Amino acid sequence: MTVPAPAANAATSDVLAGIVKAPLAVAGRDAVPSLLGLTRDRLADTLREAGIEERHLRMRVGQLWHWLYHRGAADFASMSNISKDLRADLAGRFVVGRPELVTEQISVDGTRKWLFRFPSRGAGRPVEVETVYIPEEGRGTLCVSSQVGCSLTCSFCHTGTQTMVRNLTAEEIVAQVVVARERLGDFPQGEKAEGRLPAEGRLVTNVVMMGMGEPLMNYDAVRDAMQIFADGDGLSLSRRRITLSTSGVVPLIPKIGGDTGVMLAISLHAVRDDLRDVLVPINRKYPIAQLLEACRAYPGLSNARRITFEYVMLKGVNDSAQDARELVRLLRGIPAKINLIPFNPWPGSIYECSSWDRIEAFAEIVNRAGYASPIRTPRGRDILAACGQLKSASERLKIGERLALEAMIGSNGDDD
Template sequence: MRTFVRGLTEAVRIVVSAPKNLVGLDRYALQDYFASLGEKAFHARQLLQWVYQRGVTDFSEMTDLRLSLRQTLSANAVIALPEVSRAQHSQDGTRKWLLCLPDGNSIETVFIPEEDRGTLCISSQAGCMLTCSFCATARQGFSRNLSAGEIIGQLLLADRLLKQEGWGERPISNVVMMGMGEPLLNYDAVVSAMRLMLDDLSFGLSRRRVTLSTAGVVPAMDKLSEDCPVSLAVSLHAVRDAVRDELVPLNRKYPIDALLEACRRFLRNDSRRRITFEYVMLSGVNDSEEDAQTLVSLLRGIPSKINLIPFNPVPGVKYLCSDPDAIHRFRQRLISSGLTTITRKTRGADIAAACGQLAGAVQDRTHRSAKLAKTVS
């Protein structure tokens, strides 16, 4: 019995003394942490600037903190980021990193360089809770939500890696929550991470440069407009519920009419904003002249921009991309009706980094990936 109690005591001591990862804590959470150490709140400001603005993760290098505080932090806390398992470079300059998490899951993060900006595509879940039929991530199944630290850690890590490659002092100008997972099904962690992206003490990005993409979790869309009104992108992909039910099964819970009403509500607090509607082009599924005209009618009165996305092949997925002529006709129909419409340029397809291709390595608790593998075989 004494041996058991001694072992239990040792286990508790190990848990209690485990260093606390400070990545993902906002200024208020950091103030609370420093208060728990008996320190002043202003140290939170100092730490944020060291980590997010200067990229310093070693407490000993934070020279405006007194030596004894640096020693206390080194003994009790860490600035821990995901580890790079594999890095891939596309011919078009796109970077993709496979990042290993402590529990064995892996996620993917993508950097897309353009002449006037650098966009980082960030994951919010290990796998995805949704089952969109055209998406590689959905076929991986779902393991868990990422923490705020694992989400913002992707930005910290990518910023460091790109600076090491010589991309300048501000390589990332835009962030899109469009990686693995449905961000609004990991609401609290995603909002916490985005607030750090926006905080002037951290990355200081403007709201228009942070975009959250959702398949349409209507109640969370309403909440987001109040809590953290960043730019919103909606994965629409179809104009009829019967089709969208197949492409985006979440539509069975929040059909198109309800989704578009949520979009209108989202814009009420700021008339200057507009919503980006994403529309993957699938041959014979959603690319007809009638589909284009219906889309015009559906979006009437909603300040918007439409991104037409040529479908990127995914192993085991039955769909084919609309041919270029069909995409052109669809786009011209929308433009002629007064809708701002672009055809998204495919980036990173040679390294499976394009839209809908991110997969990672997920410890699938849903067994979805195994079931799909049996179906294909």
């Protein structure tokens, strides 16, 4: 493999553009539990422990579920079909969890990115994640994070350069969807936000677990959150409009399909083990042959429920005609489509994006073989919201400071 030379350092002002440098206070323990993110069974158990009589449990769970996920209630006071006494009792015991919204950025193409801050969940500092909304004609896709940082260190991914801090809870995963819908005005009686949005219907129609982190490394919380997304009496997203993307945690791929029934996307990015070992290091544990066998075993796989294989186009690395032909050979017999993703640059990356001619030539080969291979047009690059660019603000500031220091040292050396 030929690794391209490191790209020139970005200006510090570009790295910090649009980011609010808010101080991070040290958080204490979480004093009040939240009802957001609990499955129906866990919500029933929680209410039972709070003293709700068994004969009323099913009704109370249904009422709370409706207010939390269908109406988007942010507090108990607005839950008008629950008695005042019970609302007061619930408010004394629980909260309807919401993260701190640190920044909201809107790209020139309408893409929105939110930086959310969550409590530390123990000793240490609060943590941050980014969530991205991509509006298109007739649909709106929300890209949701599952971890703070990532442990997989994919070499082309900005998030992979951030230290793994912790898993997000189911509450924190669900809260990203709830707050996004609030900000967009996508709940009943909500005021529709200004800007480029779908003209009619729901504003969040699709959810993809493609944000920060590897979802299958946070299995239980991601499973519970996706079941809440799909619940017909709540957020009510079709399972065919919920997609989990994995870099290849092979043993859990068929399991998540059986537990949730959602769509699957695989971050493939290479057709040879030696190259994928570098680009996606989990390949050293679960090589391509094992990964594709797990895909063939995915529950419900059919021409109507295809697996999406994501393939980032890296100049001189994985973009040859031979790579395209080998990709076709590898996927033979798997109901699949291929998403070609132009590489989205980030400060300090050693990779460059393939030329547009090379991307189109690659797409022609896989299209001729019968695979739908749309080229995913980069969205939100100007606010670092595109695929592979997500990172917490504090980590991005560290990078900006490091690049500025390197530039200063380099200029001093030139003077000598």
